Amino acid sequence: xxxxxPTVYHPxxxxxxxxxxxxxxxxxxxxxxxIAIADMLAGVFLRYVMTKVSAAFDLPTIxxxxxxxxGELCLAWMAFIGAAIGxxxxxxxxxxxxxxxxxxxxxxxxxxxxxxxxxxxGVAVAVFGWRVAELNSQSFSPALGINLRWLYLSSVAxxxxxxxxxxxxxxxxxxxxxxxxxxPKVD
Numbered sequence: 001x002x003x004x005x006p007t008v009y010h011p012x013x014x015x016x017x018x019x020x021x022x023x024x025x026x027x028x029x030x031x032x033x034x035i036a037i038a039d040m041l042a043g044v045f046l047r048y049v050m051t052k053v054s055a056a057f058d059l060p061t062i063x064x065x066x067x068x069x070x071g072e073l074c075l076a077w078m079a080f081i082g083a084a085i086g087x088x089x090x091x092x093x094x095x096x097x098x099x100x101x102x103x104x105x106x107x108x109x110x111x112x113x114x115x116x117x118x119x120x121x122g123v124a125v126a127v128f129g130w131r132v133a134e135l136n137s138q139s140f141s142p143a144l145g146i147n148l149r150w151l152y153l154s155s156v157a158x159x160x161x162x163x164x165x166x167x168x169x170x171x172x173x174x175x176x177x178x179x180x181x182x183x184p185k186v187d
Contacts (some may be wrong), residue, residue: 022088025081025161034082036074043067065143076151078159080125085116088165090179111178114172122162129155 046064054061086092099110133152
């Protein structure tokens with residue numbers, strides 16, 4: 001006997017999938033950081049060691065202009081994805097001198113508006129980032145020949161993540177778990 005009933009996903013399975021998906025951006029940032037470090041080391045080595053070696057032995061010069069482009073790509077993607085991760089973890093700089101003295105309802109209203117504004121900003125970054133990526137889709141980097149759309153798509157990915165993480169943080173906050181929010185001052 002087979003059942004024609006639709007498959008219902010177990011909530012714990014969805015939580016497991018969501019946790020796995022949430023672990024991807026920090027891993028990507030870590031990999032990009034390692035690539036950027038290796039890129040900088042290669043750039044220093046090529047510039048200060050290999051140019052002298054090639055000059056001393058009268059060898060053809062080594063082209064290392066690609067180092068800057070790899071670093072630029074890594075930095076753009078790290079910055080946008082990292083900003084979104086910071087939103088989710090609640091580690092961005094904030095001044096809570098006033099909000100810590102507000103009653104619970106007012107604090108919740110302030111943080112709701114705060115995260116809705118961040119979500120709106122993320123959507124705007126993603127939308128305008130897409131437009132810039134499309135405008136530059138026919139341009140290529142001089143050293144590597146990479147389509148510059150990849151550089152500008154970092155803003156699309158980061159903006160989308162900012163919006164999603166802001167809304168997820170807002171949902172968590174309404175469940176009583178605002179990230180980076182201390183307990184209200186009681187006098």
